[in-house]
Amino acid sequence: MSTPPRSRFSLYLDLIRWNRPAGWLVLIWPTLSALWLAAGGFPGWHLLAVFVLGTILMRSAGCCINDVADRHFDRHVKRTAQRPITSGQVSVPEALVVGAVLALVALALVLTTNWVAVAWSVPALLVTVLYPFTKRFFAMPQAVLGVAFNFGIVIAFAAVQGSAPAMAWLLWLGNLFWVLAYDTEYAMVDRDDDLLIGMKTSAITLGRLDVAAIVLFYLLFLGFWAVALAPLALGAIFYIAMAVALAQVAWHWWLIRTRTREGCFRAFRVNHWLGFTVFVGIALGMVRW
Template sequence: MNAIAPAPHTPSRLSLWLDLIRWNRPAGWLLLLWPTLSALWVAAGGFPGWHLLAVFTFGTILMRSAGCCVNDVADRDFDRHVKRTAQRPVTSGRVSTKEALAVGAVLALAAFGLVLTTNAATIAWSFAALAITLAYPFAKRVVSMPQAVLGVAFSFGIPMAFSAVQGAVPPLAWVLLLGNAFWVLAYDTEYAMVDRDDDLKIGMKTSAITLGRADVAAVTAFYLVHLAVWTWALWDRVDHALWAAALLAALAQVAWHFTLIRHRTREGCFAAFRANHWLGFTLFAGVVLALA
């Protein structure tokens, strides 16, 4: 008597949606969260209160998840040619483009609901943040270093945090955004180095391709500019010894990243990218501990 083969497992809609928003890969939203929380602490001169902490923590998670939905729809024809992304729900056809956009819209509306509990200035800035989030996936078609666009998108929680605390966005917020954008350039170039061979075949524009053999030096420089800008911007507000300790810990991580990416292996570059949230946490811890 022949044994009956088990039926192939069909993922539930919920599991597909969780895969769509990269729920099992929290490093993505942590990259947005740490600089946003750092800005909250700086703007408030200390603990910003449970309300704003909850709004920006959950809002960051929701907007990053919504961004994944839009990104996967925009890149579905490219992702099928990249080994690492070929099985994403939209690319593989398990989730339709309409369904993915609907999930993204619900998540974005939930995030907007949280913003509505802040103030009018922050609500206004949220529309600019949404516009940049929607623009980024399409920048990869026309901009030679789309990671710069992502740098602004992934740093926009900084001016919004200042706005929520102070009702306005001071120059300090824009300086911190600029510095953070260099961090995004660093880690997203590492990410792009993983897929460089595939991206060259399909005509995708990335900083890893634009920089060529200068990629490792550029990534290292981006990290150093990020740390220099934040140190300069915060120096008069922090305990120098405590901030220096955090800075040394961050610089040690930059050196480690250099060792991971210098041979340009997929494994090394991906490991470097995934470890970046620890650098963000290090600076956040430095801000919390060192604020005078």
């Protein structure tokens, strides 16, 4: 008995990874943390809606761009061979239109803030488009992904304060290490396939140092954020949250220490809890502050 054809809407949901929220959850927590810090507390419903919806939309648009760029590689990777573009269920022009519409809606949301935030959204989009192609020649494409993902922090400060102060850039740098940590875990899942097809990833570049490097990246992330936020004296609740985040780093080491596909993929999928923990510490600390 043949499988009935799927609706276009169902295929589009697969294209943007709607059933895999881990991808946008790791984006939303540092962005909301920056928004709370820039506003000195709750930023208001307008900005909250803009950044939550904008983050989800831009991640979805990024999935469309990534899958178009990687369509010839994805067919050789176990985990990605059935993606809508690779399997031929969605055409390249169709996917590009979906991505463009999502990006335009995200831009329309940013246009309701200020011109500085809009200006910073332009390089954010350009780096997002560039990222998939860096996997052909750059040894650590996860760093480029980090640059793209981190623009939410800068745009959040710009939307509230009209500029990106030193604190924003310290947070930006720290978050770059978090992206390196979780996306290297993600790359470890596909390392065998990526080696065969000639894809560049941090998991391949780091080799047997991958697990130690990931732990170091996590510690640098938390360290940079602790230094950046120290002048605010957020109090005990923030440092309790940081301690819980450190405990999660130990958990991640336990999951990836044997480098199994299952352990590495699970480690990637639970990363959003680390970001959520840090955000809760900041939000509650800001109430006290």
